[in-house]
Amino acid sequence: MKFFRKNKERKTQGTLTDHISVYLNCRQRKVADWLNGKTAGVSRKSLIYGLVFFCLLFGSYLIYVLISAFNSNI
Known part of the structure; x- marks a missing residue:
């Protein structure tokens, strides 16, 4: 008898938040690189x-x- 079953709906929510966090990290890295280029001199x-x-x-x-x-x- 299984008391703890995995919920399949949580998997889709987790991947959506993962995609959002990866997108935001990518945009943040691009802005940081741009600002570093501006202040290089x-x-x-x-x-x-x-x-x-x-x-x-x-x-x-x-x-x-x-x-x-x-x-x-x-």
């Missing part, structure tokens, strides 16, 4: 300065949004 120092500028810019904007949320008059 940029020096490491410039990339670090750009990252610091980006973090400061959006960090200060988020702090501004938080402060304005607490100071709003209802």
Whole structure:
């Protein structure tokens, strides 16, 4: 007597999600390769300065949004 039988419907769902994940991984790899090609000629120092500028810019904007949320008059 078999208590645990395999469900054949799960197999098709698993392959669909596998196809979706393979497609997304392929697209992600293509975008990553394209971005690496774009930044191939940029020096490491410039990339670090750009990252610091980006973090400061959006960090200060988020702090501004938080402060304005607490100071709003209802």
